[in-house]
Amino acid sequence: MTESVTEASATGQQASTTEEEVWTLLIQTDAPDDVAYLVGAALKSDDELATILGDADATVDRPADRTRIGDPVKAYVRSLTVEGFRGIGPQAVLNVPPRPGLTVVSGRNGSGKSSFAEALEFAVTGQSYRWERKSSSRLWKEAWRNKHAGHPTGIRVAFSGQPAAKSSDSAFTVQLGVSWAADAELDGARTWAKVDGGDKTDVADLGWDRPAEIYRPILSYDELGGLFEEGQSALYDALNMILGLDEIGDAEKRIAREHKAFGEKRKAANASLRVLKKTLAATDDARAADAVKLLKAKPIDLAQVAAVATGGQSSQAEMIAALRRFAAADHVSLDSVLARIGEMRSAVDAVVTGSADAFQLLAQRTDLLRTALQYVDAADSDDCPVCETPLRPEWRADIAQAITDADAQLVEHQQALTALHVARGDITTMLAGLADPPTATGLDAVDDYVRAIATARALPATEGDWAAHLESTMPGVVDTAARAAAAAATRAEQLEDAWTPVAAEIAAWTRDESEAREDDATLARLAAANAWLKEHGNKLRDRRLAPIAEQARQIWASLRQESDVDLGSITLEGRNTSRRVSVQGTVDGEDTGVLSVMSQGELHALALALFIPRATVPASPFGFLVLDDPIQAMDPAKIDGFLSVLQDLAKTRQVIVFSHDDRLPAAIRRLSVDANLVEVSREPGSRVIAKRAGSPARRYIDDAYALIVDDGVDPVVKAKAAPGLFRLAIESAARERYFDDSGKSGCSHAEAESLWSQVNNTGPRVALAVHGDEKRSLGGWGHYRPHRGATMKICTAGVHNGAELDTAAVNDLRATVDDILERR
Numbered sequence: 001m002t003e004s005v006t007e008a009s010a011t012g013q014q015a016s017t018t019e020e021e022v023w024t025l026l027i028q029t030d031a032p033d034d035v036a037y038l039v040g041a042a043l044k045s046d047d048e049l050a051t052i053l054g055d056a057d058a059t060v061d062r063p064a065d066r067t068r069i070g071d072p073v074k075a076y077v078r079s080l081t082v083e084g085f086r087g088i089g090p091q092a093v094l095n096v097p098p099r100p101g102l103t104v105v106s107g108r109n110g111s112g113k114s115s116f117a118e119a120l121e122f123a124v125t126g127q128s129y130r131w132e133r134k135s136s137s138r139l140w141k142e143a144w145r146n147k148h149a150g151h152p153t154g155i156r157v158a159f160s161g162q163p164a165a166k167s168s169d170s171a172f173t174v175q176l177g178v179s180w181a182a183d184a185e186l187d188g189a190r191t192w193a194k195v196d197g198g199d200k201t202d203v204a205d206l207g208w209d210r211p212a213e214i215y216r217p218i219l220s221y222d223e224l225g226g227l228f229e230e231g232q233s234a235l236y237d238a239l240n241m242i243l244g245l246d247e248i249g250d251a252e253k254r255i256a257r258e259h260k261a262f263g264e265k266r267k268a269a270n271a272s273l274r275v276l277k278k279t280l281a282a283t284d285d286a287r288a289a290d291a292v293k294l295l296k297a298k299p300i301d302l303a304q305v306a307a308v309a310t311g312g313q314s315s316q317a318e319m320i321a322a323l324r325r326f327a328a329a330d331h332v333s334l335d336s337v338l339a340r341i342g343e344m345r346s347a348v349d350a351v352v353t354g355s356a357d358a359f360q361l362l363a364q365r366t367d368l369l370r371t372a373l374q375y376v377d378a379a380d381s382d383d384c385p386v387c388e389t390p391l392r393p394e395w396r397a398d399i400a401q402a403i404t405d406a407d408a409q410l411v412e413h414q415q416a417l418t419a420l421h422v423a424r425g426d427i428t429t430m431l432a433g434l435a436d437p438p439t440a441t442g443l444d445a446v447d448d449y450v451r452a453i454a455t456a457r458a459l460p461a462t463e464g465d466w467a468a469h470l471e472s473t474m475p476g477v478v479d480t481a482a483r484a485a486a487a488a489a490t491r492a493e494q495l496e497d498a499w500t501p502v503a504a505e506i507a508a509w510t511r512d513e514s515e516a517r518e519d520d521a522t523l524a525r526l527a528a529a530n531a532w533l534k535e536h537g538n539k540l541r542d543r544r545l546a547p548i549a550e551q552a553r554q555i556w557a558s559l560r561q562e563s564d565v566d567l568g569s570i571t572l573e574g575r576n577t578s579r580r581v582s583v584q585g586t587v588d589g590e591d592t593g594v595l596s597v598m599s600q601g602e603l604h605a606l607a608l609a610l611f612i613p614r615a616t617v618p619a620s621p622f623g624f625l626v627l628d629d630p631i632q633a634m635d636p637a638k639i640d641g642f643l644s645v646l647q648d649l650a651k652t653r654q655v656i657v658f659s660h661d662d663r664l665p666a667a668i669r670r671l672s673v674d675a676n677l678v679e680v681s682r683e684p685g686s687r688v689i690a691k692r693a694g695s696p697a698r699r700y701i702d703d704a705y706a707l708i709v710d711d712g713v714d715p716v717v718k719a720k721a722a723p724g725l726f727r728l729a730i731e732s733a734a735r736e737r738y739f740d741d742s743g744k745s746g747c748s749h750a751e752a753e754s755l756w757s758q759v760n761n762t763g764p765r766v767a768l769a770v771h772g773d774e775k776r777s778l779g780g781w782g783h784y785r786p787h788r789g790a791t792m793k794i795c796t797a798g799v800h801n802g803a804e805l806d807t808a809a810v811n812d813l814r815a816t817v818d819d820i821l822e823r824r
Contacts (some may be wrong), residue, residue, distance in 0.1 A: 089686030
């Protein structure tokens with residue numbers, strides 16, 4: 001492609017849209033103008049492509065160069081209010097700091113912790129992966145309303161919207177609401193959104209539907225496991241979606257559709273030529289031999305071929321051709337028919353042996369037995385939970401065997417349903433594929449065949465009757481087809497007057513070929529455009545995948561503790577039904593594909609490494625990333641590495657992790673990681689309570705106390721180290737208060753972070769938090785309560801000179817932190 005065509009040059013600036021990137025590649029690869037126009041039009045719309053194909057002089061303008069699209073507004077979760085939903089009965093509230101940082105929500109299984117995560121997922125995405133993908137999704141969906149307090153039922157999520165960096169816009173609030181009437185089903189939810197306290201509007205107006213599907217900021221344990229269980233195509237689609245190359249895929253489809261449409265004439269002409277060659281080979285006529293010679297030339301001279309077809313046309317030539325086609329058609333065999341009948345009867349018998357209701361009851365009974373077994377194991381009791389009588393010693397084994405047997409029956413039933421679906425499709429395909437004869441032949445055998453196929457195609461309404469119906473009708477079809485084909489062949493021979501039909505066939509082909517040649521040039525352009533798109537679309541995909549793959553490798557490097565697997569290249573390969581994700585790497589230093597050699601825990605860690613980048617790309621409007629039970633299958637050795645990943649993410653993202661055990665909070669406490677810890681507990685009646693487990697500042701206080709009372713630590717070391725912990729506690733409390741107040745006042749997180757980072761000393765940071773002005777004196781504030789001044793002295797002079805501290809000083813520190821956090 002040349003400059004004169006686009007009236008623009010490739011400046012080297014990275015394009016901000018897929019269309020601009022494609023145009024840049026068109027110039028860089030010097031694509032022919034006609035190919036470039038087709039690609040450019042296909043990127044836009046069906047109408048644009050039709051215009052280019054219909055007008056040889058039409059052109060397509062390259063989009064004007066634009067600066068790179070900046071990061072979008074980011075939404076951070078402020079609070080989540082849930083009532084009557086899943087495991088939460090009366091209204092429960094989960095508050096989290098609405099800014100980048102790490103929050104860990106922990107609670108035992110059954111505490112209602114995951115109900116908060118599912119509520120947030122449903123409010124943002126309109127579904128839950130756990131419900132949509134599990135084989136038992138119907139049971140999950142039926143249990144969505146809380147059994148103890150099922151009405152009112154609703155979800156409210158409050159977000160803090162932060163403008164993009166360097167933007168002059170102010171922060172704002174967004175609320176999402178979901179509610180259900182007392183008699184509503186899950187799909188009957190009413191949803192709404194509010195921005196900055198305005199009127200309620202449709203959730204779709206926020207423009208979050210597509211980003212929620214692409215970037216999916218909520219990742220559950222079930223989804224982590226499902227990423228590899230659903231097959232290579234699903235994994236490919238999930239990764240490909242975030243690359244934002246839908247326009248290229250749409251353009252390929254448009255070009256392929258036009259190529260097929262324009263190729264119909266060429267396809268028909270080529271098919272006619274194959275038939276004509278067979279006809280000429282079987283014709284004992286010198287003109288046929290002349291025609292064969294002409295057809296071998298490249299290119300074929302149509303005028304010379306047409307001149308060979310001398311002689312008049314028979315009025316029955318078309319009938320002769322139709323009779324021949326029918327006689328030469330592949331007719332169904334009796335063996336094939338009997339095989340399909342047998343498959344249909346077997347499939348029907350397999351399904352009929354058990355009713356759907358019976359299998360539904362069996363599934364419910366199995367779930368009930370499994371729950372009972374889990375309850376008895378969890379309660380560590382040998383008594384029946386219903387009647388309180390002792391259970392037989394063999395009860396557990398009997399129940400386990402009953403569950404195993406029932407699961408096997410359910411699998412067999414599903415396999416039977418699948419077999420029935422396949423058998424039904426085979427039969428309908430067979431009947432639809434029966435050759436249709438020409439009309440008005442005047443042949444009794446053909447008329448008998450027409451009646452036979454009509455009778456066979458009139459399938460009974462009940463599938464169980466199909467086999468018997470086909471057994472009674474299809475032998476007649478097979479028999480009459482043979483007789484009809486023979487009669488058609490005989491009649492064609494009788495009607496043929498030697499050369500006239502051959503001449504007609506030649507004339508028909510030359511007409512088809514002439515029309516096809518009119519579109520050959522367009523077909524070649526479309527083929528070239530499609531080839532260019534495939535080749536450079538792959539390059540563009542690899543280019544966009546590269547930073548995501550690099551981030552995945554970095555995350556894996558932190559998660560791979562004690563793993564012999566090291567990640568290498570991550571590529572998307574193939575297309576259509578053969579699309580797959582190739583993950584290469586090394587195992588003990590040997591190059592290999594790594595997916596097949598990974599343990600379950602390693603696969604979960606890899607899923608995190610692959611899909612954390614999906615949720616954190618700059619284009620996502622979601623400033624939060626929610627992980628529900630990500631460490632459930634994680635090896636203990638990987639917890640610290642995972643925490644390191646979370647810390648890094650929390651620098652720019654609000655990371656909320658729901659955890660069913662204390663391993664992650666324990667690691668946070670052990671490593672003194674700055675994180676907000678929330679504990680979720682459950683009381684009778686599905687009353688769920690989420691309370692803060694201790695701020696980072698208070699954890700520093702605990703560390704200081706532990707150091708001071710530890711007789712095993714040298715006093716000199718205490719005098720040097722303890723004041724530093726005091727300072728960390730005070731600055732952590734000041735930071736927490738400052739960012740909370742900044743968010744409430746409409747200040748963006750980026751602006752608040754910038755101001756905080758410019759204030760370096762403890763006193764000014766406390767002044768910034770308490771007074772909103774880092775230059776204001778703390779004299780009055782410090783003298784108002786004596787413990788404040790004493791504590792601040794330790795945080796300043798004590799850090800530089802050392803200080804011998806006791807538990808009274810720790811009490812002063814605790815009181816000062818409380819004053820800051822509680823705004824006293």
